[in-house]
Amino acid sequence: MRVADLSTPALVADGGALARNLDTMAAALPGARLRPHVKAHKCTALAREQAARGHVTFTGATPRELVGLAHAGLGTDLLLANQCVDLQRLAALVATGARVTVAVDSPATIDAAARAGVGEVLVDVNVGMPRCGCAVEDAGTIADTARARGLAVRGVMGYEGHVVGLEGRDERVEKTATAMDRLAAAHALVGGDVVSAGGTGTYDINTLATEIQAGSYALMDTAYAKLDVPFDLTFGVVATVIHVAPKYAVADCGLKALAMDHGQPDMDDGDVWFCSDEHITFAPRAAVNVGDRVIVRPAHVDPTMAKHEALHIAAGPGLDAEIIDTWAIDLRGWDA
Amino acid sequence: MRVADLSTPALVADGGALARNLDTMAAALPGARLRPHVKAHKCTALAREQAARGHVTFTGATPRELVGLAHAGLGTDLLLANQCVDLQRLAALVATGARVTVAVDSPATIDAAARAGVGEVLVDVNVGMPRCGCAVEDAGTIADTARARGLAVRGVMGYEGHVVGLEGRDERVEKTATAMDRLAAAHALVGGDVVSAGGTGTYDINTLATEIQAGSYALMDTAYAKLDVPFDLTFGVVATVIHVAPKYAVADCGLKALAMDHGQPDMDDGDVWFCSDEHITFAPRAAVNVGDRVIVRPAHVDPTMAKHEALHIAAGPGLDAEIIDTWAIDLRGWDA
Numbered sequence: 001m002r003v004a005d006l007s008t009p010a011l012v013a014d015g016g017a018l019a020r021n022l023d024t025m026a027a028a029l030p031g032a033r034l035r036p037h038v039k040a041h042k043c044t045a046l047a048r049e050q051a052a053r054g055h056v057t058f059t060g061a062t063p064r065e066l067v068g069l070a071h072a073g074l075g076t077d078l079l080l081a082n083q084c085v086d087l088q089r090l091a092a093l094v095a096t097g098a099r100v101t102v103a104v105d106s107p108a109t110i111d112a113a114a115r116a117g118v119g120e121v122l123v124d125v126n127v128g129m130p131r132c133g134c135a136v137e138d139a140g141t142i143a144d145t146a147r148a149r150g151l152a153v154r155g156v157m158g159y160e161g162h163v164v165g166l167e168g169r170d171e172r173v174e175k176t177a178t179a180m181d182r183l184a185a186a187h188a189l190v191g192g193d194v195v196s197a198g199g200t201g202t203y204d205i206n207t208l209a210t211e212i213q214a215g216s217y218a219l220m221d222t223a224y225a226k227l228d229v230p231f232d233l234t235f236g237v238v239a240t241v242i243h244v245a246p247k248y249a250v251a252d253c254g255l256k257a258l259a260m261d262h263g264q265p266d267m268d269d270g271d272v273w274f275c276s277d278e279h280i281t282f283a284p285r286a287a288v289n290v291g292d293r294v295i296v297r298p299a300h301v302d303p304t305m306a307k308h309e310a311l312h313i314a315a316g317p318g319l320d321a322e323i324i325d326t327w328a329i330d331l332r333g334w335d336a
Numbered sequence: 337m338r339v340a341d342l343s344t345p346a347l348v349a350d351g352g353a354l355a356r357n358l359d360t361m362a363a364a365l366p367g368a369r370l371r372p373h374v375k376a377h378k379c380t381a382l383a384r385e386q387a388a389r390g391h392v393t394f395t396g397a398t399p400r401e402l403v404g405l406a407h408a409g410l411g412t413d414l415l416l417a418n419q420c421v422d423l424q425r426l427a428a429l430v431a432t433g434a435r436v437t438v439a440v441d442s443p444a445t446i447d448a449a450a451r452a453g454v455g456e457v458l459v460d461v462n463v464g465m466p467r468c469g470c471a472v473e474d475a476g477t478i479a480d481t482a483r484a485r486g487l488a489v490r491g492v493m494g495y496e497g498h499v500v501g502l503e504g505r506d507e508r509v510e511k512t513a514t515a516m517d518r519l520a521a522a523h524a525l526v527g528g529d530v531v532s533a534g535g536t537g538t539y540d541i542n543t544l545a546t547e548i549q550a551g552s553y554a555l556m557d558t559a560y561a562k563l564d565v566p567f568d569l570t571f572g573v574v575a576t577v578i579h580v581a582p583k584y585a586v587a588d589c590g591l592k593a594l595a596m597d598h599g600q601p602d603m604d605d606g607d608v609w610f611c612s613d614e615h616i617t618f619a620p621r622a623a624v625n626v627g628d629r630v631i632v633r634p635a636h637v638d639p640t641m642a643k644h645e646a647l648h649i650a651a652g653p654g655l656d657a658e659i660i661d662t663w664a665i666d667l668r669g670w671d672a
Contacts, residue, residue, distance in 0.1 A: 007422055007424065007425065007670065007671065008422070008670075009670060039613055039614070061613060061614045062614060082578075082588075082614060082615075083578035083579055083586075083588075083626075084578065084588075085576060085578060085626060085627050086343055086344070086576070088343065089343065105579060106579065106580070106626055108625070108626035108627055109578070109626065126581070130581065130583075130584055130609065130617050131579070131586055131612060131615055131617055132578065132579040132586055132615070133579075161612070240421060240422070242418075242419035242420065242421060242445070242468065243419055243441060243442065243467070243468040243469075244442070245462070245466065245471075247466075248466050250419075250467055250468055252418075252419075252420075255595070255597045255639055256638070256639050256642045259591070259596075260595075260596055260597040261591045261596040261611070273466065275597070276467060276497070277375055277397060277638050277639060278375070278397045278398060278418060279418075279467055279468070281466050281467055289444070290419075290421060290442055290444035290445065291421050291444055302592070302613050303591055303592050303613060306592045306643070307642070307643070309669055309671070333645055334343065334344075334345060334593075335343065335645070
């Protein structure tokens, strides 16, 4: 079966480009220097490819993602890089038997981790983005509180999420330095040997971190493709043209199949006008007919993956490539 | 179990408000005057509530939605209000034994319907939104082509999607009239006794249509709630506060749980700053603590439903209401 033979809409990645992205990152950040973030792909088959290249420590944003990795035999060292006070879900994660480390940033999150039987934590520090993470000056107290509850404190985490997507490299370098000055100050108060941070946009800029939490580098998206990173856009949503008008055409891939939070998708052979639930209206650059296939490139990979049940792996780019594998996107949802 | 006891993020609707919305619409457009659009909720349990109020004809945007309705015993009269050239999916829909009508707007879509064994069609007409639908002047030819292929032409369809969401009623009235002038002209060329059109924003304005395809009216969303329609916002995503900072707080409900295409969600007790994959950062209007629950109101109901596996029905509004039922969102995805 070729890409053009798939029922649509369907997610497809060029397996060769994906392998090159994985190899490039494994060469730059070998082994545990990379802790791949599975929130970007939610796919144990892709995590296995990362593990095969030497990365056996993983990052997740939900207990469900990490429970799925543990059940797939990928539970060597799992980090929940997020705050969680759901005792049932934390306990279910612990019950997998995997090595589990959880981010904490408050007495309440420490209490939840301790009560759920979690053994190890990282102190999550706010390095400049208004989201989770304690203030730098509170990091030592948080670590002391965790240790008093019997938790081993492995170190600190601080995600420069306000920096990773900036297009200018100089700006990323400067703002990463500022963010990591904060994380270093917190680390001095907390101790431990782990400094976990970073993403695809700062994987080679963030030199403080002992481990980088990149995820998007594997499949990429049009937002990250604007940066000067050595990873190629590998994936898109294949759609079928269902209507052709004089100035535009319509394909059967809409905002239920595409993440819209980073803006409109792009198309290889057309200019996108707008997306509806199940449609994309676009101006084709060459004549198209009803029944033709087109490839739509989402702006944000993570939430696009979460909308689909499967990722098809093709032998190459384009519509004529053979489908060589189909991977379940099995870490979706929130219930384990 | 109360709303506040759910694991989060979780979709919840106030069952009383939902019943009132369903009753209000059934009184305004009884029986087949409404052909409920299931793309808005993707939930056979909710479709059963609509059928219990007398609406036994349904609209869908995908074959998968309609196959699911047919398997649930709701296949009295199903309209695929979308173009489809996937023979396998069309044939699977026909194979359910349900009465199936399909929208066509070109020789290619007519050919697909005929080859898949579809018996009845509506001619889809462009009434002003650049999406599917033939030009008014081509509608008669399309109907003739369909009849020549042995298809029964039941009438016309023309969705004024560029009008239904406009906030000013006068503007909706004026633009619906313009759109329906086009549909009436096409109807004169096509014949048949069905004129299918409309949505929640024009359900009482569009008087040309013999049947209205509204769907959002049942659950509603913050975009439709700005209009002067007699339907209340019933649903939201319950989330848990996981971090509290001096000027903001963070809850565990992000853009993987919320449709973002109509813009930011609202919150009952906070001002939303931004959403990340699994987080919402907001300024609470009263003090909150880690572990507290909050309710987030998505701007667009249809794609929000498509992100969740279940809709919990509560006995009333708010966090203390008892959960009285849980409905599977079972019409998601594209594979039947």
